[in-house]
Each structure stands twice: as structure tokens, then as C-alpha cells.
Amino acid sequence: xxxxxxxxxxxxxxxxxxxxxxxxxxSEGERSVNQIAGALKWRQPQVSKxxxxxxxxxxxxxxxxxxxxxxxxxxxxxxxxxxxVGGFEKFWEHQLSRIKQRAEANQTRxxxxxxxx
Amino acid sequence: xxxxxxxxxxxxxxxxxxxxxxxxxxSEGERSVNQIAGALKWRQPQVSKxxxxxxxxxxxxxxxxxxxxxxxxxxxxxxxxxxxVGGFEKFWEHQLSRIKQRAEANQTRxxxxxxxx
DNA sequence: TTGACATATTCCAGTATAGGAATATAATGT
DNA sequence: ACATTATATTCCTATACTGGAATATGTCAA
Numbered sequence: 001x002x003x004x005x006x007x008x009x010x011x012x013x014x015x016x017x018x019x020x021x022x023x024x025x026x027s028e029g030e031r032s033v034n035q036i037a038g039a040l041k042w043r044q045p046q047v048s049k050x051x052x053x054x055x056x057x058x059x060x061x062x063x064x065x066x067x068x069x070x071x072x073x074x075x076x077x078x079x080x081x082x083x084x085v086g087g088f089e090k091f092w093e094h095q096l097s098r099i100k101q102r103a104e105a106n107q108t109r110x111x112x113x114x115x116x117x
Numbered sequence: 118x119x120x121x122x123x124x125x126x127x128x129x130x131x132x133x134x135x136x137x138x139x140x141x142x143x144s145e146g147e148r149s150v151n152q153i154a155g156a157l158k159w160r161q162p163q164v165s166k167x168x169x170x171x172x173x174x175x176x177x178x179x180x181x182x183x184x185x186x187x188x189x190x191x192x193x194x195x196x197x198x199x200x201x202v203g204g205f206e207k208f209w210e211h212q213l214s215r216i217k218q219r220a221e222a223n224q225t226r227x228x229x230x231x232x233x234x
Numbered sequence: 235t236t237g238a239c240a241t242a243t244t245c246c247a248g249t250a251t252a253g254g255a256a257t258a259t260a261a262t263g264t
Numbered sequence: 265a266c267a268t269t270a271t272a273t274t275c276c277t278a279t280a281c282t283g284g285a286a287t288a289t290g291t292c293a294a
Contacts, residue, residue, distance in 0.1 A: 011132045012132040012133075015132035016252085017128075023205070027205060027208075032270080032271090034271080043255095044270080044272090045253085045254080045255085045273080048271060048272055049252080049253085049272085050252090052273095066262070067270050068261095069271065069272095073205065078202055078208060081202050082205075084137070085195055085202065088195045091195060092192030133281090151239095151241080160283080161240080162241085162283085162285085162286095168241095169242080169243095181291095183292070184239065184241080184291040184292060185240065185241080185291095
């Protein structure tokens with residue numbers, strides 16, 4: 001089976017480095033397609049395509065302004081990612097003191113020694 | 118050109134839903150391959166492969182314990198993701214009050230009207 | 235060593251991209 | 265209507281990746 005479709009959730013959309021770059025550009029404010037193309041030195045269609053993906057997963061919003069389309073970041077979806085990763089905060093907080101680390105490791109080890117798998 | 122390789126950075130590794138699930142399982146503590154396979158009802162090779170990817174990008178660590186290998190989460194890399202997304206915090210904080218939103222929008226619009234692109 | 239258990243690796247098939255080039259659509263001004 | 269500017273879409277190619285099945289490697293115990 002193939003890779004899971006990317007156009008469905010913000011995680012996959014953000015996985016592409018170029019799209020992170022694009023979001024970085026948009027973090028400075030609303031931008032038109034050509035502005036982005038200019039700033040990042042990409043071809044216009046490439047910008048449109050990546051914006052298309054980001055739009056599908058609602059990582060960005062658009063509004064028309066004359067012949068231009070101005071894109072801007074939609075925080076909601078980014079928050080979703082942030083929240084998910086945030087759930088693992090304890091794994092990097094305080095460097096997780098050695099003592100605590102060892103305690104947890106032992107606990108796990110004991111359980112496992114009983115239920116050989 | 119193809120999709121960017123997944124084995125290079127944590128973002129792409131985490132893009133795969135199954136791997137997020139796997140990390141979720143590991144968030145409860147150290148686990149062996151078969152324990153994970155049992156809990157998630159996956160085939161063992163599938164578990165090993167996904168763990169392999171997570172290992173390459175250091176999202177997890179391993180230690181041997183007899184014939185088993187116990188995997189555990191490595192917070193460092195998750196923090197990297199968290200930090201990146203955190204840089205966009207202002208886009209979801211406080212729902213970004215209407216007033217501020219409009220102010221920024223206007224500012225952007227003015228600039229753009231001068232440098233037609 | 236042999237057998238049993240635990241995990242990793244290889245080979246395969248099917249699919250989802252990303253980028254490039256060319257083209258299509260849309261909106262504006264004259 | 266027409267030319268121009270701005271953006272989106274289509275077609276193509278090459279590649280990366282996932283899952284499944286089968287197999288290999290590793291580790292322990294008798």
C-alpha cells in the first residue's frame with residue numbers, strides 16, 4: 001500500500017520542508033502568490049500548488065484583493081499540531097531527571113518480566 | 118521530483134498517522150516490539166519498520182533487554198517540532214482580537230498597494 | 235547444537251507526490 | 265474586445281514510501 005495521502009491533515013502538509021518555509025514567509029503577514037515567489041525565489045506555479053495544499057488542510061486562508069489573492073496563516077490548524085506534540089511535553093521537560101527516568105524504566109521492566117512477550 | 122524523504126527529519130516521520138499512533142503507545146512507557154504489535158493489532162514487521170524510521174530520526178531510543186528491544190520516546194526531537202510550531206503561537210492565541218487582526222490586515226494592504234505585484 | 239521466541243530485513247506491488255513546462259482561468263485597464 | 269497582469273491547473277516523469285509475505289538474524293534455554 002502507498003503512503004497515506006498528504007492533503008488530509010496538517011501534519012503531512014507541514015512535513016514538506018518547502019511548505020514550512022512558506023508558512024515562515026506568511027508568518028510575517030498576508031502575502032500574495034507572487035510576493036512569496038519573489039521572496040523565496042520559487043516559480044509561481046510551485047507557490048500556488050503548495051498554497052493549494054495548505055489551503056486544503058486549512059493551514060492558510062485566502063481573500064481576494066483585485067486580481068491578487070492574499071494568503072494568511074490560520075492558527076487553528078497549527079494549534080492542533082502544537083497540542084498533539086504538547087502531549088509529550090514530559091519527555092523533554094526538565095531533561096527528565098535521571099532519578100525519575102530510572103524509576104520509570106524499572107517500573108516498566110518489572111511489568112515486562114512477568115508477561116514475557 | 119518525488120516527495121521529500123521521510124527518514125531525514127522528525128516532521129516527515131511524524132506525518133505518518135501510524136507513527137503518531139505508535140508514539141502514543143510509547144507515551145505510556147517503554148515497550149517491546151511485540152507489545153506494540155499486540156496493543157495496536159499490527160503485524161510485527163510493520164511495527165519494526167515504523168520503529169526503524171522513528172529511530173533514524175531519533176524520535177525514539179532503544180535498549181536491549183534479553184531478546185527483546187525496548188523502545189522509548191526521545192523528547193528532544195519532539196521538542197524541535199513543538200518549538201517550530203510554537204513560533205506561530207500568536208496566530209491562535211486569544212483568537213487574535215478582531216481589532217488587532219484588522220490593524221495588521223490594513224498595514225499589509227497599504228504596503229501592497231504601493232508595490233503592485 | 236537444537237528449538238523456540240523476538241525482531242529485523244528483503245523483495246514486491248501499488249500509489250501518492252513534487253517539480254517543470256505549458257496552458258488555462260481570472261481580473262483589470264484601456 | 266483586447267492586452268496585461270496574477271494565479272491556478274494540467275500533463276508528465278521520477279521517486280519515495282507503505283504494507284504484505286517470506287526470510288534472515290539474533291538471543292536464550294535445555
